[in-house]
Amino acid sequence: MLRIGITGGIGSGKSTIAKVFSAMGIPVYNADDAAKRLMNTDEGLKDSIQRQFGTETYKNGILDRKYLAGIVFNDAYKLDLLNTLVHPVTIRDANEWMRNQQSPYVVKEAALIFETSAQEGLDLIIGVFAPKHLRLQRTLQRDKVSKIEIEKRMNRQLDENIKMKLCDFIIYNDEQQLVVPQVLALHHRFIKTSFRKKE
Numbered sequence: 001m002l003r004i005g006i007t008g009g010i011g012s013g014k015s016t017i018a019k020v021f022s023a024m025g026i027p028v029y030n031a032d033d034a035a036k037r038l039m040n041t042d043e044g045l046k047d048s049i050q051r052q053f054g055t056e057t058y059k060n061g062i063l064d065r066k067y068l069a070g071i072v073f074n075d076a077y078k079l080d081l082l083n084t085l086v087h088p089v090t091i092r093d094a095n096e097w098m099r100n101q102q103s104p105y106v107v108k109e110a111a112l113i114f115e116t117s118a119q120e121g122l123d124l125i126i127g128v129f130a131p132k133h134l135r136l137q138r139t140l141q142r143d144k145v146s147k148i149e150i151e152k153r154m155n156r157q158l159d160e161n162i163k164m165k166l167c168d169f170i171i172y173n174d175e176q177q178l179v180v181p182q183v184l185a186l187h188h189r190f191i192k193t194s195f196r197k198k199e
Contacts, residue, residue, distance in 0.1 A: 013138070016179070
């Protein structure tokens with residue numbers, strides 16, 4: 001079974017691409033959703049977060065996301081600290097999930113693949129590319145936050161051009177090219193590669 005990563009900057013449309021793979025019956029692991037789930041269900045991770053950020057981070061055993069965001073999003077060191085706690089647990093969870101799938105290939109959608117060294121557990125990586133002005137526009141519409149806040153988030157991610165150079169394939173989600181044919185072409189390629197791997 002092939003393990004495929006999907007990554008890209010904020011607003012690039014990773015989730016849209018992942019949904020196309022999912023619609024074709026390919027199992028998709030969303031690292032962002034998994035991290036949110038694990039921060040509420042993994043007892044070891046909950047203990048680590050409370051040790052570093054205080055017991056107030058949880059109310060009745062449930063993460064107070066707003067409280068934690070207030071601590072980490074204006075402090076790069078504290079955000080890095082949170083990431084060093086959450087990412088290893090999420091990577092371990094993703095690897096376990098992948099081992100339990102029966103499909104010719106699986107997809108892991110994650111904003112931070114190279115930044116967390118998660119590429120080591122993947123066979124191939126797709127980069128989703130969109131120009132910065134489009135990414136800004138999409139994120140403004142989706143998240144209803146300020147342009148300054150979005151640019152801050154963008155600056156915390158690996159430079160888009162460097163990220164795309166590290167990927168094995170690029171899907172252009174730039175409103176100039178159709179996305180579905182690009183996904184279909186990769187889907188057929190991965191199915192063939194997966195069967196060759198079995199031989």
